[in-house]
Amino acid sequence: MDVTDEELVSRYLERSDEVAFRNLVERHQERVFGYLMGMVRDRSTANDLFQETYFRVIRALSNDRGSYTRQGKWINWVMRIARNAALDHLRSRKKWSDVSNGQEEGDSFWDRLPDAELSSDDLIHLAEQREWLGECIDQLPAEQREVLLLRHESELTFREIAEMTDCSINTALGRMRYALLNLRRMMQASDRSNLAGYDLGGAT
Template identity: 70%
Template sequence: MTSLTDEQLVEAYLNRGDERAFGLLVERHQERLFGYLMGMVRDRSIASDLFQETFLRAIQAMNARRGSYEQQGRWLAWVMRIARNAALDHLRSRKKWQDVSPGSDDEGPSFWDRLPDEAPDAASLLGRADLWEEVEAAIEQLPPEQREVVLMRHQSELTFREIAELTDVSINTALGRMRYALINLRKLMKPEWFTDEPASSPSRPAASQASSVS
């Protein structure tokens, strides 16, 4: 069953009530989802609660639409929207999130044309497992909307189109937020990080604190 696609696992859960299929979906994506939630709320206990809430909401939504549920894009993007809504509900309740309307990033040259030369260096460090704790600390200092797009792109591996749809902005705005995030990250990163050779190290910390929902 582990070789099945997300879509096939969803069908197995909806059509046959196979709870193992849903458990595999959770297991397959828990690190990405928990990493996103952890980056958003910056509290492991709260992130764990929101992780549980996300999959409970997903189960409820899928069961309510059993027989009429339709795949619209990737299942991960769909459940990421649920996770994002849960995180924003939490942040808004504590007045730690300010909605940002699409602005000047919608117009002008393309994202890559406007990106400063040093910004790609910052992007390359996002994949450095040996520096992940340091990079993660830098990401936490970004403005919320910039932090979110970095987490969605590099933690959850969503496309910019999916990020734009999830955050209800244009693709150019999503790209613009990434642009400014990389610029700000470059300022926060230490010069020696760019000269050190990547060390052989394990992948990013897994979402061990995120209990699976079965």
């Protein structure tokens, strides 16, 4: 059986076990990084925010464990810190108040991904699909996009999303509903709907 997050935290705090801390970071890296990528749409910025998130985590842990309690879920606490880091970044760039379509940044972050591994047609297809899907998500209203990212990237429950975003569960469910319907509409309206890997034509 895998070691729990709380046990890894205890190993780091009580035995200074940095391997345990590495396991903690790597275990949830996709959940945290995927959310940050969806929020800032830039890999370099997402890397910086990912690092900043865990620097804040380390600082909070060394400072009498900060706000983290072992009774709570580790990933929820980390995701709250990641969200604050992302919002701080977006506020500093005055991009959180309005819904950006990402066009002022030039190409999407998917274009900046290292393409050294794109050696097969399948990988090219996946990269194009990511680009297309990212553009669609980027066009969602901020609240809908955030709920979608927290649910699909960070794998939080709607109750956890509601607690994190300080809203009711019905509000979180309603934002998710609109996000899915809007995303479906944008996919079909796109001239690259074939990237969805699903026949979207007959549904409308």
